[in-house]
Amino acid sequence: EDQVTQSPEALRLQEGESSSLNCSYTVSGLRGLFWYRQDPGKGPEFLFTLYSAGEEKEKERLKATLTKKESFLHITAPKPEDSATYLCAVKGFGNEKLTFGTGTRLTIIP
Amino acid sequence: EAQVTQNPRYLITVTGKKLTVTCSQNMNHEYMSWYRQDPGLGLRQIYYSMNVEVTDKGDVPEGYKVSRKEKRNFPLILESPSPNQTSLYFCASTRGRGYTDTQYFGPGTRLTVL
Numbered sequence: 001e002d003q004v005t006q007s008p009e010a011l012r013l014q015e016g017e018s019s020s021l022n023c024s025y026t027v028s029g030l031r032g033l034f035w036y037r038q039d040p041g042k043g044p045e046f047l048f049t050l051y052s053a054g055e056e057k058e059k060e061r062l063k064a065t066l067t068k069k070e071s072f073l074h075i076t077a078p079k080p081e082d083s084a085t086y087l088c089a090v091k092g093f094g095n096e097k098l099t100f101g102t103g104t105r106l107t108i109i110p
Numbered sequence: 111e112a113q114v115t116q117n118p119r120y121l122i123t124v125t126g127k128k129l130t131v132t133c134s135q136n137m138n139h140e141y142m143s144w145y146r147q148d149p150g151l152g153l154r155q156i157y158y159s160m161n162v163e164v165t166d167k168g169d170v171p172e173g174y175k176v177s178r179k180e181k182r183n184f185p186l187i188l189e190s191p192s193p194n195q196t197s198l199y200f201c202a203s204t205r206g207r208g209y210t211d212t213q214y215f216g217p218g219t220r221l222t223v224l
Binding site: 042045096098 | 141215
């Protein structure tokens with residue numbers, strides 16, 4: 001059974017203070033690892049898909065990386081508008097289902 | 111604009127009163143699914159559909175029904191809601207088998223069962 005564990009559960013940073021969020025996973029054949037951003041009371045918003053170890057993707061202040069066991073979401077010089085819950089999910093072979101972690105709630109303090 | 115829509119967005123009901131939450135997508139996606147999100151448990155899949163008239167159980171199907179009569183619509187039915195079905199519900203869609211696309215989520219339906 002696919003499993004995803006995210007850490008930390010919550011993270012408070014000062015504006016401009018860079019950090020990383022962790023997503024550890026086990027899956028029987030990785031088809032894709034996905035990062036989403038979710039604002040309170042709203043649907044998850046797609047950020048990145050990573051397909052193989054060593055792959056990296058960037059979008060503004062966010063950079064996602066992937067190894068065979070985990071993924072990191074690096075946040076560089078964050079702003080208050082980056083405050084949200086960040087969700088990691090995996091999709092394995094032979095399975096259309098996404099298995100989600102419980103998320104990291106990120107708060108950026110001005 | 112490509113999107114997944116859900117209605118209603120908020121619903122308060124009483125135990126045992128049948129309800130339906132509608133979901134519609136305009137991207138011609140084959141695969142649609144329903145998730146519920148609860149604090150500390152994350153997003154869990156309730157039911158999914160690979161195409162019209164093809165549906166199957168996800169991880170937490172008890173107390174729910176679905177139907178897929180048209181490609182764009184995938185309603186979630188609670189025939190006899192109970193308080194433990196109070197949750198935030200999301201519909202999602204993606205192109206389907208053979209693709210590694212992400213799933214696109216609707217805005218959510220917050221359901222309270224008294």
